[in-house]
Amino acid sequence: MTVPEIAMELIPREAESVSGIGAWGVPNYHTVLEQRAIAGSTMTGGYIAMVAAATVMATAGLLLNGAAGVIGAMCVAPFMGPSRAVCIGSLFKNGRLLDGGIVKQFIGLLVIGACISALITFVLRMYIPSIAVTPEILIRAMPSLKDVVLSALIAVSAGAAASLALIAHPHTVERPWGHAIDVVIGVQVAISLIPPAAVIGIGRALAKPEHSWNAFCLLLLNVVALDIVGSLAIMAISGLRRRHLDL
Numbered sequence: 001m002t003v004p005e006i007a008m009e010l011i012p013r014e015a016e017s018v019s020g021i022g023a024w025g026v027p028n029y030h031t032v033l034e035q036r037a038i039a040g041s042t043m044t045g046g047y048i049a050m051v052a053a054a055t056v057m058a059t060a061g062l063l064l065n066g067a068a069g070v071i072g073a074m075c076v077a078p079f080m081g082p083s084r085a086v087c088i089g090s091l092f093k094n095g096r097l098l099d100g101g102i103v104k105q106f107i108g109l110l111v112i113g114a115c116i117s118a119l120i121t122f123v124l125r126m127y128i129p130s131i132a133v134t135p136e137i138l139i140r141a142m143p144s145l146k147d148v149v150l151s152a153l154i155a156v157s158a159g160a161a162a163s164l165a166l167i168a169h170p171h172t173v174e175r176p177w178g179h180a181i182d183v184v185i186g187v188q189v190a191i192s193l194i195p196p197a198a199v200i201g202i203g204r205a206l207a208k209p210e211h212s213w214n215a216f217c218l219l220l221l222n223v224v225a226l227d228i229v230g231s232l233a234i235m236a237i238s239g240l241r242r243r244h245l246d247l
Contacts, residue, residue: 037088040081041100043107050078051108052116058198059117063124065134070195077194079105083159083226090231105223109197110216117201125205133206140199141211143218154192155222159229192222 054077061069085101088094125131139147196219203212 037085037097037101040083041085041089041097041104043104047078047081047104047108048112050076051112054078054194055113055116055198055201056120058113058194059120059202062136062140062195062198062202063121063131063134065136067136070136073194073198079108079193082108086227087159087231102227105227109193109219109223110200113194113197114201114204117198118205119201121202121205131206133202133208133211136195137199137202137211140196140215140218141203141208142214148218148221151192151218152221152225155225156229158192159226159231192226193219196222 054073057069057076058073061067061071061073082101082104085097085104087101089096089098089101121131133141143151196215199215200212200219203209203215
């Protein structure tokens with residue numbers, strides 16, 4: 001089903017319950033939010049390609065022990081869309097958007113990301129014997145309590161930041177330069193997701209299953225913190241605006 005078809009099926013039904021809410025002086029503002037989430041819940045070729053590119057960069061940076069490559073991967077990873085779908089799906093109690101966002105995150109991180117990183121590491125190790133676990137990998141593969149707590153804080157703050165950007169004034173977001181908001185927040189969202197996803201694959205390729213498991217647990221913590229905090233923030237702010245408009 002294409003994005004326009006999903007929009008035709010979802011928006012009219014949801015609009016009936018939210019058309020009178022309004023925010024920023026826009027009566028159908030919450031329907032606009034849902035429209036923004038529809039694309040984020042739909043798997044596309046562009047999303048797959050960007051996840052693949054980010055994974056290659058992250059894998060190379062991790063194996064090289066180069067922070068620049070890892071940071072570059074964070075900037076490229078396109079996880080703002082599915083996170084947006086989870087948050088808006090929670091706000092509207094729309095199971096299709098919510099499930100679509102979660103599935104898209106799962107496929108991007110664990111299917112595409114982990115598999116590509118495992119394949120790259122396996123092939124490189126065949127020709128470059130010096131390929132081994134690096135300190136950049138160990139940060140995600142053997143996290144200390146400090147690493148876990150600070151990573152969770154990053155995910156929590158990223159979820160809050162994503163929510164604030166998502167409910168920005170529509171006239172600001174719709175301007176050509178307004179799309180920079182998505183880029184900035186996309187970096188914050190991706191910062192704690194793509195590196196541990198790549199470590200999952202690297203651990204499998206280097207016969208270090210304990211590293212893969214630890215990285216998976218760290219990734220799961222980050223995704224849960226990101227989605228839950230983002231959803232709660234949007235719900236809270238939406239509720240405040242509804243009460244304000246009722247006064």
